[in-house]
Amino acid sequence: xxxxxxxxxxAVIVEHEDIPGFMxxxxxxxxxxxxxxxxxxxxxxxxxxxxxxxADDAWMEEVRSIAAEDVHLPERPERRSxxxxxxxxxxxxxxxxxxxxxxxGNREITPETFAQKALLVxxxxxxxxxxxxxxxxxxxxxxxxxxxxxxxVLADQVRLLSISFDTEFDTPEILAKYGRTFTxxxxxxxxxxxxxxxxxxxxxAFAVYVKSEQGTLDHGLCTVLVGPDGTVRKIWRGNGWRPxxxxxxVRALGAESGKTEANHDPDQSLHRSxxxxxxxxxxxxxxxx
Numbered sequence: 001x002x003x004x005x006x007x008x009x010x011a012v013i014v015e016h017e018d019i020p021g022f023m024x025x026x027x028x029x030x031x032x033x034x035x036x037x038x039x040x041x042x043x044x045x046x047x048x049x050x051x052x053x054x055a056d057d058a059w060m061e062e063v064r065s066i067a068a069e070d071v072h073l074p075e076r077p078e079r080r081s082x083x084x085x086x087x088x089x090x091x092x093x094x095x096x097x098x099x100x101x102x103x104x105g106n107r108e109i110t111p112e113t114f115a116q117k118a119l120l121v122x123x124x125x126x127x128x129x130x131x132x133x134x135x136x137x138x139x140x141x142x143x144x145x146x147x148x149x150x151x152x153v154l155a156d157q158v159r160l161l162s163i164s165f166d167t168e169f170d171t172p173e174i175l176a177k178y179g180r181t182f183t184x185x186x187x188x189x190x191x192x193x194x195x196x197x198x199x200x201x202x203x204x205a206f207a208v209y210v211k212s213e214q215g216t217l218d219h220g221l222c223t224v225l226v227g228p229d230g231t232v233r234k235i236w237r238g239n240g241w242r243p244x245x246x247x248x249x250v251r252a253l254g255a256e257s258g259k260t261e262a263n264h265d266p267d268q269s270l271h272r273s274x275x276x277x278x279x280x281x282x283x284x285x286x287x288x289x
Contacts, residue, residue: 099201162190
């Protein structure tokens with residue numbers, strides 16, 4: 001079922017059925033290989049399409065309308081913790097909300113852990129099967145980390161934090177295994193989980209849509225830049241941002257606070273040739289959805 005339309009006209013937000021052996025039912029954007037195929041699609045339409053997944057991309061094709069009664073979706077009762085109900089929406093210029101999580105080494109982390117550091121925060125889950133969702137975000141963070149490591153000033157002043165919203169599966173041990181796929185430096189880039197209420201409060205604060213019920217996991221994407229003073233400076237929605245623009249924002253933040261040299265080594269630009277194609281080493285597959 002179509003739940004939303006992307007302003008670009010290149011994607012639609014679909015609540016889809018289970019894809020057996022690949023992905024449970026969830027609500028997520030699907031990019032059309034040929035945008036003309038979705039030009040007449042409207043919110044509330046029932047559609048069927050082929051979902052093609054490669055090592056580093058995914059798209060929908062062969063889109064056609066079907067009868068609404070032919071779509072079979074699981075019931076999704078609303079469940080929200082008291083902490084999440086009380087969480088306030090965070091905007092650019094607001095302070096990073098308080099949290100108490102544990103990292104991949106089972107060590108407690110709070111906002112004070114990153115005091116006087118610029119912090120890049122994103123939300124993921126390790127079992128995400130769609131290469132241009134969580135795996136793409138993690139590959140982008142990997143590219144950002146590579147630039148940071150080559151710059152002594154940035155390496156001293158910037159930290160990365162990936163927070164999992166899959167609290168049932170993503171234990172510190174799982175996060176450590178996942179994290180080692182991307183980094184050898186957990187001091188620079190941390191992976192965190194926490195009590196369900198803590199995670200719910202954070203995802204609600206940053207308007208990250210997440211709903212989990214009986215194996216179903218629906219989610220959005222959000223990446224946040226926090227200044228050394230704990231103020232949220234920039235929020236990127238979805239997966240359309242590029243590592244280059246995030247690095248530029250980090251450098252601008254450093255220049256603003258006098259922490260980054262005005263002239264940086266051009267050799268520290270992003271190099272993607274060594275990036276892994278996919279967390280899951282996914283073979284080219286297609287799924288009827």
